[in-house]
Amino acid sequence: MAMKDSVGFEVSGASARSLEALEQAGHAIDFFTGDSRMLRDRIARALPAWEAGDTGFHAVLGMHAFGLEETGDYARAEAQGRKSVELEPRDVLDLTLIEAARRAGQDNLAAALLAERVGKLEVRAD
Numbered sequence: 001m002a003m004k005d006s007v008g009f010e011v012s013g014a015s016a017r018s019l020e021a022l023e024q025a026g027h028a029i030d031f032f033t034g035d036s037r038m039l040r041d042r043i044a045r046a047l048p049a050w051e052a053g054d055t056g057f058h059a060v061l062g063m064h065a066f067g068l069e070e071t072g073d074y075a076r077a078e079a080q081g082r083k084s085v086e087l088e089p090r091d092v093l094d095l096t097l098i099e100a101a102r103r104a105g106q107d108n109l110a111a112a113l114l115a116e117r118v119g120k121l122e123v124r125a126d
Contacts, residue, residue, distance in 0.1 A: 016049035019056040027063050040067030058084045062093030069096050074104035 016022075022043065030038040043064040050057050061084035068077035081097040098117070101110035 016046040019059060022046055022060065022063065027066075030067075036067065036070040038067075040064070040071045040073075043067055052087070058087035058091060059093065061087070062091060062096060065093065065096045065100070069100040069103065072103075074100040078104075 026042045027039065030036075030042060043060060044067070047060060047064060050060050061080050065077045065079075065081035065084060068074075068080060077100040078097055081093065081100060084091065084093050085097065095117070098110050098113045101107075101113060
């Protein structure tokens with residue numbers, strides 16, 4: 001079932017499969033308007049249209065993890081974030097894992113995740 005939000009963006013059909021539409025017309029607007037519920041729900045409605053082998057699937061999982069974290073569902077945010085990072089370890093979406101752990105009061109886990117992230121950074125001498 002298609003559902004329009006307050007700015008008229010509808011998640012259905014082609015828009016559910018468009019990473020650009022989800023990121024720019026949906027997720028970014030929800031972030032800048034402070035609509036944490038839509039940060040979570042818009043991506044949740046799009047997820048069934050995606051599969052693990054799809055290009056960009058890690059980003060959809062990461063956006064969903066961010067929405068879950070912003071609505072206080074830290075355990076699910078961590079689970080989705082871990083799936084995203086497993087698919088694309090170099091993506092900045094792993095920062096959602098760190099924030100979810102921190103906000104859930106798991107400071108040791110947050111510190112360990114941050115140390116792991118720093119260890120993955122590539123230093124380039126340009």
